[in-house]
Amino acid sequence: MLIETHNLRKTFGDTVAVDSLTLSVGAGEVFGFLGPNGAGKTTTVKMLLGLVAPTAGEARLLDHRPGDPAIMGRVGFLPEQFRFPAWLTAGDFLDVHGRLYGLPAAERRARIPRLLARVGLADRARSRLGEYSKGMMQRVGLAQALLNDPALVFLDEPTSGLDPLGRREVRDLIHELRAAGVTVFLNSHFLSEVEVTCDRVAIVKRGRVVRIGTLAELTRQTTEVEIRAAGLTAEVVMGLERWGRAIADLGFGIADSASPIRNPQSEIRNADSARLTLTIASEDVLPEITGYLVQSGARVYAVAPQRISLEELFMRVMEEEE
Amino acid sequence: MNGLRGSVEIARLTFLEARMRKMLWAILLLGAAFLILYAIGFHLIYADIREHMSGSAARLLEPTNFFVMAGLYAINFLVVMLAVLTSVDTIAGEIASGTIQTIVTKPLRRWQVVVGKWLGLALMLGVFTVVMCAALLLIVKLIAGYMPNNPVTAIGLIVLEGLVVLTLSILGGTRLSTLTTGVVVFMLYGLAFIAGWIEQIGSVLRSDAAVNVGIVVSLIMPSEAMWKRAAYLMQPPFLRELGFSATPFGAASAPSEAMVVYAVLYTVVALAVAVRWFNRRDL
Ligand SMILES: Nc1ncnc2c1ncn2[C@@H]1O[C@H](COP(=O)(O)OP(=O)(O)OP(=O)(O)O)[C@@H](O)[C@H]1O
Ligand SMILES: [Mg+2]
Numbered sequence: 069m070l071i072e073t074h075n076l077r078k079t080f081g082d083t084v085a086v087d088s089l090t091l092s093v094g095a096g097e098v099f100g101f102l103g104p105n106g107a108g109k110t111t112t113v114k115m116l117l118g119l120v121a122p123t124a125g126e127a128r129l130l131d132h133r134p135g136d137p138a139i140m141g142r143v144g145f146l147p148e149q150f151r152f153p154a155w156l157t158a159g160d161f162l163d164v165h166g167r168l169y170g171l172p173a174a175e176r177r178a179r180i181p182r183l184l185a186r187v188g189l190a191d192r193a194r195s196r197l198g199e200y201s202k203g204m205m206q207r208v209g210l211a212q213a214l215l216n217d218p219a220l221v222f223l224d225e226p227t228s229g230l231d232p233l234g235r236r237e238v239r240d241l242i243h244e245l246r247a248a249g250v251t252v253f254l255n256s257h258f259l260s261e262v263e264v265t266c267d268r269v270a271i272v273k274r275g276r277v278v279r280i281g282t283l284a285e286l287t288r289q290t291t292e293v294e295i296r297a298a299g300l301t302a303e304v305v306m307g308l309e310r311w312g313r314a315i316a317d318l319g320f321g322i323a324d325s326a327s328p329i330r331n332p333q334s335e336i337r338n339a340d341s342a343r344l345t346l347t348i349a350s351e352d353v354l355p356e357i358t359g360y361l362v363q364s365g366a367r368v369y370a371v372a373p374q375r376i377s378l379e380e381l382f383m384r385v386m387e388e389e390e
Numbered sequence: 391m392n393g394l395r396g397s398v399e400i401a402r403l404t405f406l407e408a409r410m411r412k413m414l415w416a417i418l419l420l421g422a423a424f425l426i427l428y429a430i431g432f433h434l435i436y437a438d439i440r441e442h443m444s445g446s447a448a449r450l451l452e453p454t455n456f457f458v459m460a461g462l463y464a465i466n467f468l469v470v471m472l473a474v475l476t477s478v479d480t481i482a483g484e485i486a487s488g489t490i491q492t493i494v495t496k497p498l499r500r501w502q503v504v505v506g507k508w509l510g511l512a513l514m515l516g517v518f519t520v521v522m523c524a525a526l527l528l529i530v531k532l533i534a535g536y537m538p539n540n541p542v543t544a545i546g547l548i549v550l551e552g553l554v555v556l557t558l559s560i561l562g563g564t565r566l567s568t569l570t571t572g573v574v575v576f577m578l579y580g581l582a583f584i585a586g587w588i589e590q591i592g593s594v595l596r597s598d599a600a601v602n603v604g605i606v607v608s609l610i611m612p613s614e615a616m617w618k619r620a621a622y623l624m625q626p627p628f629l630r631e632l633g634f635s636a637t638p639f640g641a642a643s644a645p646s647e648a649m650v651v652y653a654v655l656y657t658v659v660a661l662a663v664a665v666r667w668f669n670r671r672d673l
Pocket of ligand 2: 111
């Protein structure tokens with residue numbers, strides 16, 4: 069495991085920024101860390117890098133104490149607050165940081181122009197950072213984070229200041245990093261970005277991890293199945309409720325007392341093919357449901373699991389009470 | 391990166407910053423302007439005095455000494471100002487802006503960052519002090535053929551005063567904001583300055599209480615005491631014997647050698663505490 073934390077906790081006075089965080093990130097993973105503003109994402113990254121001392125708990129990075137110089141040469145970091153010295157040119161800035169990484173001069177000379185080109189700043193290498201726009205500053209910060217060919221990169225909202233093209237470029241960059249076996253810890257609010265780049269995701273809320281898993285696992289946990297079948301009676305539909313909550317196409321719950329199809333014997337209108345949505349706990353029950361429907365004499369056209377989007381999941385998680 | 395190399399990289403960065411922000415040029419140009427002005431002024435006045443006091447070389451000694459002490463005192467003051475102004479923002483400012491985050495997450499230890507910044511600034515300040523003092527003494531030597539006693543020790547003491555102030559300012563920056571640190575260090579300097587006077591006058595009036603107040607404040611802030619000792623060592627013996635300082639810049643009695651040792655220890659301890667505070671702080 070490249071990153072491991074155990075009951076990591078940080079309080080600032082009365083504010084609990086991170087509350088018993090336990091997670092691990094393996095080599096080569098692209099790990100997405102999601103949560104609303106103030107959830108403790110930045111504080112977590114800072115604890116993992118040794119910038120902030122935990123109040124309690126433990127964190128290990130590449131099997132060392134966070135911040136240990138023995139490993140920091142293999143770690144890259146783009147801070148959330150990407151402010152860099154205004155008096156340096158982009159080229160000098162990267163050279164300074166290359167030196168701090170202990171990179172020999174030849175390597176710095178070879179890598180810096182390549183990285184500047186990679187983040188789209190090749191023609192601005194000689195401009196002072198003070199003249200840079202916000203997005204350009206973020207790009208140069210990204211180049212800085214990759215300067216040492218890191219094994220592990222922390223990106224704290226790397227696209228917050230970028231234009232749509234820049235976002236696309238960062239997405240491609242993360243794909244490249246993954247292909248090269250680099251582990252990425254990504255804090256982001258852009259769920260679509262996380263959805264296409266991350267292998268595994270944790271959703272944090274008030275300093276606690278409330279969901280963690282691969283994207284597939286998370287979006288499968290609460291799955292909706294769309295069922296299209298003919299010859300369904302209301303009784304059969306009500307029988308479905310043992311697996312989850314069924315919603316007819318008309319927008320009401322089947323079991324609602326006010327439902328117009330309470331009468332168990334009546335066949336649902338539009339007998340040719342009814343469409344209903346069933347919210348189930350896991351996909352594992354799909355064969356059972358299909359079997360039940362067939363045995364009840366329904367003619368099944370489709371039992372199609374509907375993955376919810378990460379955004380929908382995020383919203384649901386945020387609405388949940390403690 | 392081993393200990394020395396990391397500190398040297400950070401020291402190099404402070405030097406680069408001073409250069410890129412044109413601070414080096416400003417100091418160089420204004421320092422040169424100061425020396426030229428001093429040379430012209432001293433030359434004119436010395437010629438004038440010599441005309442009026444023809445004959446007695448001994449009588450020329452007193453006004454010449456006055457000019458040397460005034461010039462060195464001005465440099466001493468510039469050194470203190472520069473010590474604070476160059477260092478007060480170096481840590482506090484980088485913490486506030488967040489630029490420190492990309493530095494301390496490099497394969498460095500935090501102490502290397504503090505010591506490296508101290509090293510870079512101390513070196514620049516030291517070179518400035520030595521060059522300015524030496525140039526001033528050279529100007530006086532060329533024009534009047536006069537060299538005060540113990541010039542090397544005196545310059546060393548002025549450098550030490552600069553380092554005391556510099557280190558205190560770096561120490562403040564690891565805990566306080568830039569502005570607060572600046573205010574605190576200048577206030578302490580002002581306090582030590584006043585205490586120096588209380589001690590001087592107390593010793594003339596043989597008031598032990600006044601002398602003790604001066605000593606206690608010098609222990610809290612051993613900056614002005616270094617100048618007092620430097621001034622005392624530079625005085626011509628016959629002026630020393632008068633029992634009080636002939637110029638407002640001089641010293642009738644000198645802080646002891648123990649005070650110098652104390653100032654060195656003070657600097658070392660302040661730097662160690664700065665490292666400790668910086669180590670423990672969330673960035
Ligand atoms: N230095 C600090 N002093 C006091 N409170 C802090 C400090 N840093 C963070 N906090 C608090 O800790 C909590 C978590 O902050 P953090 O910056 O980690 O959130 P975040 O998840 O990164 O939010 P965002 O999405 O806005 O970046 C917040 O309530 C914040 O007010
Ligand atoms: Mg944040």
